[in-house]
Amino acid sequence: xxxxxxxxxxxxFAANRTAEFQWIQNQLSEESEVGHSGAWRxxxxxxxxxxxxxxxxxxxxxxDII
Amino acid sequence: MITNCATCPAWAVCKxxxxxxxxxxxxxxxxxxxxxxxxxxSRKSERTQVTRYSSRxxxxxxxxxxxxxxxxxxxxxxxxxxxxxxxxxxxxxxxxIFMQMQDQTLLGSFEPMEEEPPFLPESGRPLFYLSxxxxxxxxxxxxxxxxxxxxxxxxxxxxDCFTSAYNRLYLLSAFTPPLRHILLAFVKYINQRDRLxxxxxxxxxxxxxxxxxxxxxxxxxxxxxxxxxxxLLAYLAFWxxxxxxxxxxxxxxxxxxxxxxxLQQDRQGKIAVSKDMPSLLLxxxxxxxxxxxxxxFLRPDDEIFPPLVSNLDASxxxxxxxxxxxxxxxxxxxxxxxxxEDIHSxxxxxxxxxxxxxxxxxxxxVEAQTYIEQAGNKIIRRIEGSKISIxxxxxxxxxxxxxxxxxxxxxxxxxxxxxxxSTYAASLRTVHHRFIESLISNRVCIICTTVTINPRAGPNxxxxxxxAIEICCAFYVLKKRMPFATHGRGRALxxxxxxxxxxxxxxxxxxxxxxxxxx
Numbered sequence: 001x002x003x004x005x006x007x008x009x010x011x012x013f014a015a016n017r018t019a020e021f022q023w024i025q026n027q028l029s030e031e032s033e034v035g036h037s038g039a040w041r042x043x044x045x046x047x048x049x050x051x052x053x054x055x056x057x058x059x060x061x062x063x064d065i066i
Numbered sequence: 067m068i069t070n071c072a073t074c075p076a077w078a079v080c081k082x083x084x085x086x087x088x089x090x091x092x093x094x095x096x097x098x099x100x101x102x103x104x105x106x107x108s109r110k111s112e113r114t115q116v117t118r119y120s121s122r123x124x125x126x127x128x129x130x131x132x133x134x135x136x137x138x139x140x141x142x143x144x145x146x147x148x149x150x151x152x153x154x155x156x157x158x159x160x161x162x163i164f165m166q167m168q169d170q171t172l173l174g175s176f177e178p179m180e181e182e183p184p185f186l187p188e189s190g191r192p193l194f195y196l197s198x199x200x201x202x203x204x205x206x207x208x209x210x211x212x213x214x215x216x217x218x219x220x221x222x223x224x225x226d227c228f229t230s231a232y233n234r235l236y237l238l239s240a241f242t243p244p245l246r247h248i249l250l251a252f253v254k255y256i257n258q259r260d261r262l263x264x265x266x267x268x269x270x271x272x273x274x275x276x277x278x279x280x281x282x283x284x285x286x287x288x289x290x291x292x293x294x295x296x297x298l299l300a301y302l303a304f305w306x307x308x309x310x311x312x313x314x315x316x317x318x319x320x321x322x323x324x325x326x327x328x329l330q331q332d333r334q335g336k337i338a339v340s341k342d343m344p345s346l347l348l349x350x351x352x353x354x355x356x357x358x359x360x361x362x363f364l365r366p367d368d369e370i371f372p373p374l375v376s377n378l379d380a381s382x383x384x385x386x387x388x389x390x391x392x393x394x395x396x397x398x399x400x401x402x403x404x405x406x407e408d409i410h411s412x413x414x415x416x417x418x419x420x421x422x423x424x425x426x427x428x429x430x431x432v433e434a435q436t437y438i439e440q441a442g443n444k445i446i447r448r449i450e451g452s453k454i455s456i457x458x459x460x461x462x463x464x465x466x467x468x469x470x471x472x473x474x475x476x477x478x479x480x481x482x483x484x485x486x487x488s489t490y491a492a493s494l495r496t497v498h499h500r501f502i503e504s505l506i507s508n509r510v511c512i513i514c515t516t517v518t519i520n521p522r523a524g525p526n527x528x529x530x531x532x533x534a535i536e537i538c539c540a541f542y543v544l545k546k547r548m549p550f551a552t553h554g555r556g557r558a559l560x561x562x563x564x565x566x567x568x569x570x571x572x573x574x575x576x577x578x579x580x581x582x583x584x585x
Binding site for chain 2: 016017018019020021022023024025027028031036037038039041042045046049050051052053054055056057058059061062
């Protein structure tokens with residue numbers, strides 16, 4: 001089954017998304033450096049979402065995790 | 067410190083309490099609490115009087131809080147001494163201290179701004195330098211009034227389009243002392259230099275306004291001027307870090323508009339503006355909606371207003387009426403922004419409704435998901451329609467006005483990590499940054515809706531992935547064109563968050579696919 005998934009869902013696809021995710025994290029870092037302190041919170045929030053894909057950002061905010 | 071934080075929906079999230087806040091004053095900060103509910107409300111509603119542009123004196127002056135008898139060396143004026151013809155009543159300049167003072171620069175005034183010409187309406191008469199009567203017993207300060215039109219527009223996020231609206235707001239306040247007080251308090255607060263030096267006067271104006279405002283509301287005898295005070299109070303409360311009070315004012319504003327029948331609510335709870343709603347109230351209604359959306363930043367449950375029914379004709383009416391001639395080209399864009407806000411409201415309430423449906427025992431999980439997907443797909447179609455409108459309006463704007471848009475930035479595509487991002491960037495070559503901002507808001511709505519349907523991180527469904535890629539490109543172009551944003555970037559940050567959520571750990575899909583297939 002895992003092999004079928006690899007055919008349907010190429011590894012490069014996941015690699016691209018990972019690169020884009022990192023690009024966004026970098027943008028958020030830059031924004032926080034120019035004064036948007038909220039960008040750090042969003043960056044942290046995304047890091048948690050990365051590890052917990054079953055949670056939405058709203059869940060994390062509501063639970064005061066961020 | 068970014069000076070434009072106050073317009074940023076992420077301002078509360080940043081939790082930068084050193085910015086804005088309550089200015090220190092020798093007078094205590096007014097509570098600004100207004101009771102909008104009354105236990106006898108239903109009884110009183112039978113004898114409700116809602117008047118427009120009432121010019122009579124407000125009742126309940128006996129309930130006004132005790133203010134100072136003098137302001138420095140200035141004698142006091144009374145509201146009853148209205149001089150509608152603007153005839154000088156103070157005699158000769160040689161023996162009148164007020165006329166002499168008019169030649170002096172007021173302490174704390176913003177020197178560079180004073181060099182700008184006064185606002186000239188079509189009649190050629192500088193309205194902002196006319197001496198309207200003092201609200202009651204506080205001195206008139208002509209030199210500060212023009213801040214209302216020049217700064218308020220930028221502060222409320224309409225980007226120099228509605229100067230004349232705030233001019234009219236000021237003139238309307240001649241008939242409603244509480245509105246004059248609130249406007250003057252607002253003006254003293256929004257200018258950063260005045261915020262500290264004029265804090266006492268700001269507090270006094272609010273102290274003066276609230277009792278008569280409360281009296282009018284309690285007796286359900288308010289007019290348009292009273293209603294217009296409320297969103298301004300909501301903004302002040304928001305900037306004073308009192309979010310609950312700001313929400314209370316927004317609720318009050320909404321109730322007053324319903325009471326005055328300027329808003330209508332259908333059986334499903336959706337609200338629509340009536341065709342009789344004055345243009346100025348329409349504008350402030352949209353201002354209030356923007357503030358409400360600020361509360362919903364990352365917290366959709368915190369938004370106050372019920373779902374909104376789009377009325378683009380009403381939007382076009384107030385925009386056409388108020389828009390400055392030099393900004394007339396932005397009419398279509400402003401209408402689209404209003405529509406986007408209504409769509410945002412729709413997405414927020416879809417999110418809330420979805421939670422209720424998922425928790426309900428009435429539906430099985432499969433049924434609930436089916437209903438959610440059906441409703442969500444309708445919303446997605448509407449959002450896609452809005453995107454087409456934005457692109458179409460952008461194209462028309464570009465054709466008509468041909469704005470100069472830097473193209474050098476498209477040469478350097480290195481910052482983009484993948485080919486998909488590079489492909490989208492070229493499509494934004496001829497899109498003005500205002501339309502790009504609208505596109506970002508539009509794409510956020512798509513992702514929010516798909517997350518509501520499928521509350522899981524990752525690039526599924528395809529609409530979500532496409533929207534995330536477009537957000538990245540739009541953000542990059544926006545940042546290149548405007549490294550120093552003229553207003554808050556909160557919406558862009560929120561968009562980046564949703565895009566990041568879409569790109570989150572796509573490897574997880576490899577782990578979840580077998581489970582899905584087994585299920």
